Amino acid sequence: MHRTDSYFRRNPSGTSIRRFSFRRKPTKESIPIPTSTWTYNDESNEWQLLRGSLYLSSLVMMVEDDDLNLHQFFDDETDVSRLQKDGAHIQLVYNKTEHIPLKDFAAEIRGGKDIKEFIHSALVLLDVQDTSIGDLLEIILRQIKQTYVPHNGGSGATSPTLSVSNATTTMISNTVSSMASGHRENLNIEEIKQALFVNDRVRILAKTLQATTATETNWTYDQSWLAIMCTSPSILKRHVAIARLKNPCNLGRNCQEARFIVFILSPMKEKGTKNFLETGRTFATIFADIELRAKLLKAATQQEFISIIDKHTDHLMEQQTAVVRTSLPDPFDDIHTNPDASKDHIYYCSLPSDICMDLSRRLPHYFSDYYDIFKTYRGPQKVLSTAVFLYFACLLPSIAFGVLNSQATNDTISVPKAVASQCLGGLFFSIFAGQPLIVVSTTAPLTIYVKVIYGLCTWYDVDFRDTYALVGLWNSFFLILYAIFGVSKVMKWSTRSTEEIFALFVSIAFLVDASAHVYKNFSSTYSTVICEQHDEYWTKQKLNKSTALSLPEELSKGPCSRDSSLLYLLLTLGTVWLGTFLYKFKQTPYLTSAKRELLTDYALPVSVIVMSLVGSILFSQINLPSFAVDSLHLFDMVKFKPVSVKQIVGTGVLGFSLSLLMFLDQNIAGAIVNSPANKLKKGKAFHVDLFVIAILNGWLSLFGLTWMHGALPLSPLHVKALADTEERVEQGHIQSVIVKVRETRLTVLISHIFIGLSLLMRHVLKRIPMPVLDGLFLYLALTSLDGNQFFERVTLFFTEQAAYPPNHYIRQVPQRKIHLFTCLQLIQLLILCALGFSPILYTKLILPIWLVFMVAFRYRLLPKLIATKYLRALDQRL
Numbered sequence: 025m026h027r028t029d030s031y032f033r034r035n036p037s038g039t040s041i042r043r044f045s046f047r048r049k050p051t052k053e054s055i056p057i058p059t060s061t062w063t064y065n066d067e068s069n070e071w072q073l074l075r076g077s078l079y080l081s082s083l084v085m086m087v088e089d090d091d092l093n094l095h096q097f098f099d100d101e102t103d104v105s106r107l108q109k110d111g112a113h114i115q116l117v118y119n120k121t122e123h124i125p126l127k128d129f130a131a132e133i134r135g136g137k138d139i140k141e142f143i144h145s146a147l148v149l150l151d152v153q154d155t156s157i158g159d160l161l162e163i164i165l166r167q168i169k170q171t172y173v174p175h176n177g178g179s180g181a182t183s184p185t186l187s188v189s190n191a192t193t194t195m196i197s198n199t200v201s202s203m204a205s206g207h208r209e210n211l212n213i214e215e216i217k218q219a220l221f222v223n224d225r226v227r228i229l230a231k232t233l234q235a236t237t238a239t240e241t242n243w244t245y246d247q248s249w250l251a252i253m254c255t256s257p258s259i260l261k262r263h264v265a266i267a268r269l270k271n272p273c274n275l276g277r278n279c280q281e282a283r284f285i286v287f288i289l290s291p292m293k294e295k296g297t298k299n300f301l302e303t304g305r306t307f308a309t310i311f312a313d314i315e316l317r318a319k320l321l322k323a324a325t326q327q328e329f330i331s332i333i334d335k336h337t338d339h340l341m342e343q344q345t346a347v348v349r350t351s352l353p354d355p356f357d358d359i360h361t362n363p364d365a366s367k368d369h370i371y372y373c374s375l376p377s378d379i380c381m382d383l384s385r386r387l388p389h390y391f392s393d394y395y396d397i398f399k400t401y402r403g404p405q406k407v408l409s410t411a412v413f414l415y416f417a418c419l420l421p422s423i424a425f426g427v428l429n430s431q432a433t434n435d436t437i438s439v440p441k442a443v444a445s446q447c448l449g450g451l452f453f454s455i456f457a458g459q460p461l462i463v464v465s466t467t468a469p470l471t472i473y474v475k476v477i478y479g480l481c482t483w484y485d486v487d488f489r490d491t492y493a494l495v496g497l498w499n500s501f502f503l504i505l506y507a508i509f510g511v512s513k514v515m516k517w518s519t520r521s522t523e524e525i526f527a528l529f530v531s532i533a534f535l536v537d538a539s540a541h542v543y544k545n546f547s548s549t550y551s552t553v554i555c556e557q558h559d560e561y562w563t564k565q566k567l568n569k570s571t572a573l574s575l576p577e578e579l580s581k582g583p584c585s586r587d588s589s590l591l592y593l594l595l596t597l598g599t600v601w602l603g604t605f606l607y608k609f610k611q612t613p614y615l616t617s618a619k620r621e622l623l624t625d626y627a628l629p630v631s632v633i634v635m636s637l638v639g640s641i642l643f644s645q646i647n648l649p650s651f652a653v654d655s656l657h658l659f660d661m662v663k664f665k666p667v668s669v670k671q672i673v674g675t676g677v678l679g680f681s682l683s684l685l686m687f688l689d690q691n692i693a694g695a696i697v698n699s700p701a702n703k704l705k706k707g708k709a710f711h712v713d714l715f716v717i718a719i720l721n722g723w724l725s726l727f728g729l730t731w732m733h734g735a736l737p738l739s740p741l742h743v744k745a746l747a748d749t750e751e752r753v754e755q756g757h758i759q760s761v762i763v764k765v766r767e768t769r770l771t772v773l774i775s776h777i778f779i780g781l782s783l784l785m786r787h788v789l790k791r792i793p794m795p796v797l798d799g800l801f802l803y804l805a806l807t808s809l810d811g812n813q814f815f816e817r818v819t820l821f822f823t824e825q826a827a828y829p830p831n832h833y834i835r836q837v838p839q840r841k842i843h844l845f846t847c848l849q850l851i852q853l854l855i856l857c858a859l860g861f862s863p864i865l866y867t868k869l870i871l872p873i874w875l876v877f878m879v880a881f882r883y884r885l886l887p888k889l890i891a892t893k894y895l896r897a898l899d900q901r902l
Contacts, residue, residue: 117222124233124301127309129337130344131897132835138298138306139337147265148326157275157285158227161220161252162213164265164287169211212258216289220254230254233304234279235312248317249284250275251308253300255292262303263289268320268329283321284311295825310337378510378711385707386458389767393460393706397768401748407770409625410745414775416629417738417804418465419782422446422730423789424797425466427651428537429730432475436488437730439651442466443783444658445729449720450776457716458709460769461697462690463742464717465735468533469685469871472860474730476868477678489728491675493662496725498679499686503718506687512710515691518879519899523692524814525849526875529856530736534805536861538798542596545649545795550589591646592795595639599799600806603631607807611751625745628803632796639793648793658783659727684872686733690717693734701811702743706767737808744810746771760810817846836897841890845898848886852878 129139147167152160222228233251237244265287272281286307290300311317316336323329397403426442446465453464477495481488506512549555606627610620623630639648691710698708713734721731747765782789809815813833820828820842828834833842856878859871887895 115223117228124305126312127306128344129309129341131893138303139310139333142262142264142303142307143330143333143337145264146330147263148329149265149267150323150326150329151270152267153270157229157273158217160267160285161217161287164267165211165213165216168263168265168289169213212256215258216254216256219256220252228276231300231304233308235308245278246312247279247281248272249286249311250279250282251286251288251304251311253288253290253304255290255300257292259289259291261291262294262298262300263287264303264307265289266307266329268323284317286311293824295828310340313340378513379507379715382458382707382709382712386709386712389706393767393769397766397770400766403766405622406625406746406766407768407774409622410742410771411774411778412626412629413745414463414738414742414771415778416632416800417741418446418450418463418775419443419779420632420792420797420800421465421738421804422779423651423792424537424801425468425471425730427794427797428471429466429474430651432471433478433488436478437474437728440658440783440786441728442730443779445724445732447776447780447783448729449724449732450772450779452720452723453716454769454772454776458712459694459697460772461704461739461743461746461765461767462693462713462734463738463772464720464732465738466730466732467689467735468530468537469689469860470731470733472868472871473682473685476866480678486671487665489662490664490667491671492728493664493725494667494672494675495678495682496721496731498676499682499731500718500722500725502680502683503686503714503721506683507711507715507718510711511687512691512714515688515695515710517883518688518692518695519882521814521845521849521899522875522878522882523695524812525853525856525878526688526692527696527736527740527808527812528814528853529860531805531808532853532857533860534801538596538801538805541794541798542593545592546589549585549592552584555584555586585647587646588648591639591643592648592793595635595648595793595795596799596802598638599631599635599796600802602634603627603799603803604806606630607803628800631803632792632800635796635799636792639796640791648795650790650792650794661727662725678869681869681872682731684876686717686721686731687714688872688875689736690714690734693736693739696736697734697739697743702747702762702765704765704767737804740811741804741807742771814846814849817842818850820846833897837894841894842898845886845890845895848889852881 147164149164152163220229222230229252231253233253234249235246237246265285267285267287269283269285272283274280275282286304288300288304288307290298290303294300310333313336316332319332319336320329323332397407400406422442422445423439426437426439429437429442430439449464453462454460474492477492478488481491604627606623608624609627610624612620614620615623690713694708694710694713698704717733721733724731743765744762746768748763749760750763751760816829816831817833825839837845856871856874859867859874862868882899890898
């Protein structure tokens, strides 16, 4: 249809009335000719596109005469022409729609607090007649400013009864707290209005929340309410205003019948759980209920309006709290994870039923563990890079711990024996273990335990090799019993917090060992008597330039090797810096994605090789400490001498204590590897792994080789090396999430074959400087901190609240409870470190007992200090 304009006019010659109708005729000339012009705006420093239209139109007048019943057409001979330019600006607007979950008031504590805090202090407008969103927001902002800014120098906020556009408006007093410096909020209305909309010309709201109703075939917007959010640097605290419109208002194509407006004004910097989005999500969850909106439409007063929302929130919290929440299955609980298999295999295998269940899970996947990885994207490349990583990550610590064992046992357990045991143990475990992603190695607690045994043998004058073998055999005996009777199920009481405390203890042990080596080197080459005499001599030489002083005899006995100490420190720090830089290189924008990931995969070997070349070639004239790799008898079986009953009983006690340590370490490593966050598909095998560890250590004990078990942090790092990860951004925080993990036996198998071949290249191993090994320790300690929730919560003590990550425990647990839980963990860690690093040998034997006590403390004493629902959020495995 064409637009028609008409009016009535009396006929001058009579009494009849003529109606003149003017209709635009869709002629060729009336079609608009679009024009556009590019201009540069000096104020905004950006280009603008102006749109205009040129109209050439002719009007046709139609006259209707009722008496003559005649239609007369008159052409306007002048052919009225005009030029119209609307001056419109062409702009680009970026829209992003994102799904966010409804607020869980039972789990997220901030939701209930916000409702209770703001609903009794919100600006409430009832039956507002203004239907323009700009006018409505102008009213809300001016009333917030008028109410929250004290008048006449008063210190409190006023609470007058306001009347705007015939709206019943009331404001309950909510005094703005004075800051330490006496500053108060200074609401800049114009600044806030600019932040509310995309810009001055495009009157589109920048941040809104709205509900959608979805069916199997369609979805629609809930157009009866809208939550508007805004942030401003001119305010100090959050403000909430709720307006009920008298008539439905059209606020856009997705909100054409709005009756409720919720306005949230928040500071720019605010804690993640208290920012504009979380506050808006709280009130949006409440107003998404159609029953609540129906009741609010009938509310006559502001007090009744608030009371309805308050009661509805309480009812919603009770309803959500009453729901039984299903937690993630515990990796040690076979009955809940696979109840049918549990019944069947208990029937067929009555005693070692847990081992049979592990075999039933893993045996169908055994052969696929060797070839499945080649069917995945970049599978061969991952095999190669991970095998190279494990080669250096297993070989160099075994050398370092071999040096410590050699020093502690007077070269009874030498470096070549440590390397040989690492090779044999890794091959044996990769072939026969249930979970091949676990990496076995000797660890710092085992090295400490060997030192304790050697000290006791020296004290009681007994043979070390015999005692070492007896303790190892007793340890294997107890581990076999643990595996047969399914004692690993007890580890379901070992929560994530206990595992992370022990993982952090291992990282601290690496840090302490590396620091002790640097300190020892400085003590022997930097702060020595000879260096002090050198300083004294050259000081006197400078003061007495005219006379030549003779060189003392003490200085001729040896040089002052301070350059060796400085190079030792530089190589140590250089190794850890280069390794961590390449490890994080994937997060940088340099090179391509494939090359960045390649450098990340080879971070450890590249750093070790580069720094070894720097130390052994560029600074070949500087003497650096190395290690001995010569050994005549690697596989010399222990020949037991006659032993007394006391020695058998004593070694049995030591073996039982050692079995507790291995039991806990092995299962903690297995629990971290089998964490639900790693998304493993082929199942767990805690009992089979423990049985394999028992056989392995019994065999190693007979030849005087080093013991080993599932190692931290090598096992989690092995999983990360085989994983595909992606970076996810949540409210500005970047989190690395594992998408999938390639489960294979090849990486451990190949790497340990090359470790065995390294024994044939002892002259090459001699070229690796000791500071590079210490740098490797620091690298393993630092990279193992990624994903350690305990360490992340420790950093919250020094983090601004506005920068807190939006983790699940930040949302669900009060801040004071989080810090209390972290402090209790710190106390347990300090006690663990005191026992592990104590100079008293006997205190180290209490280390496994303290680990057991930590589990009991978590389930018996800690619930009396922190509510169980908070512990569940802080301690759950993700």
